[in-house]
Amino acid sequence: MQISDLASALPARREPPASYWRDALIHPLVLRLVSFAAVLALWEYAGRIPLSPAFPTFLETMGGLGAIIADGTLYKAFLITLHPLVIGLAVSVLLGVALGVLMGLHEPSEWLIAPVFVIAQAAPLAALIPILTFAYGIGLTAKIMTVCIMAMPVIVLNTLGAVRNTPKSLLEMSRSFLASRSQSIRLVILPAASPMIFAGLRLGCAAAFIGVILAELLITPTGIGDVISYNQSVADYPKMYAAILAIIVFSVLFIELLERIELTLFRPESRA
């Protein structure tokens, strides 16, 4: 029996090649890689035109990245940047979620507190940084404050909306089965709100990264902000872009991690 006979004897086993390739091509991972590759290729091309002498190609930037990793600059810079970022983010998440939940459960406190955050979310907060510097000096506190004012509004307002949007029928259900107020909050309102709260946390984290880099560029150059501005001043553009790229990648990975944590800890049904 020949291979071709075998193949024709089992036609059902054989994937029609055309659709196999089409399926492989529209696979999410493949599409994402294509999207990345396209952007990087465009970057490489724009760098080679060159668009501007201050705009390195992708490959030059990779070289710069290798250099700042090898001499330990990047690692040290990250440790410094993470300091206000982690503190600011922790404060924003804990305080932001707490305030959002409080306002969601208790209307008068919403009237009292929410306007501040509504305005803060609409305002160009970077403009406040000089005032923060004036009030808190140029140290860590001002940077933490910058992270907080960037990250907190979206966290607070999303949490408020999430709590408010608890399905009425679930609240009625829990009441009819004799839930106390605290049981309703713990077992119904918070679980129902968690997807939207986490959406707010992801946006808040992204805003926190913006905040910390702004602070490091505008208040005093430290950490990644220092690597960026120093290399800019000495016209070492590959290193400057490498630092920018590094913080962007780090921020994306961090937010991705947050999503994984949400799915594994809080959304059992999404894995079913």
Next chain:
Amino acid sequence: MTPNIAPAEPRQTPGLAPIPPVATRPIVEVKSVSKTYAGGVEALSGISLDFPEGRLTTLLGPSGCGKTTLLKIIAGLIPASGGQVFVDGREVKGPGPERAFVFQDFALMPWASVIRNVAFGLELRGIAHGEREAIAERHIARVGLKGFERKYPHELSGGMRQRVGLARALAVDAKVVLMDEPFSAVDEQTRRKFQEELLELVANEGKSFIFVTHSIEEAVYVSDRIALLSRRPSRVSAIIEPKIVRGGDPEKIRRDSAYLDVVEDIWQQLKHYLD
């Protein structure tokens, strides 16, 4: 009017076929309850109605007449604007352990598995995890969902979700089960199957059921007593006791002339409410 149909207050009407003695005690008494919503909508105006113990009583009436409103007032979920409700002799001030509600839209928690949803009432009462899961498992099996304990609501069909809602209400072992159009979201075959199961529950559980439906046929088929509500602001326009002889072939009952007569009678009365 056939002898089956009586004016609103059966106890004041001589000549009404007597209700069997077991059912004479009303488990739920609604006494001139009225409800006006905040917007000024008058949903109920002085409704009085008794629900016999161990029976299934149906609230039937045109859409928007206040059936859900009345059921929720009995459940203690919304306050009446006037009048009183007594359950088992005690006045209703809020939800209570002797009442359980089956929601029209199921009201299942999407983040919780079937077993956790079914055990939710017990969880709220502080019953230990192992014990409440054992009870929930029994009720899940009872509504025909064995094997689905660890599934999540989004993995179930509408009919299966409704069974979860029913199992949750049965699991807390309440005397009175309040069901708001529980079968409206399922197809006709499932609906008939549910009706048989409901009849079985009424026969075997010793619980009292208050049932809301839009369907005249369904009301006549499953009810021991039907309260016909008028249009908003609603009053009881008639009390009907279908007296279907159960236990036979369902198909035969549905073709039985006594059954069809009651359906026709109710239809004649409800027709007035059509514009």
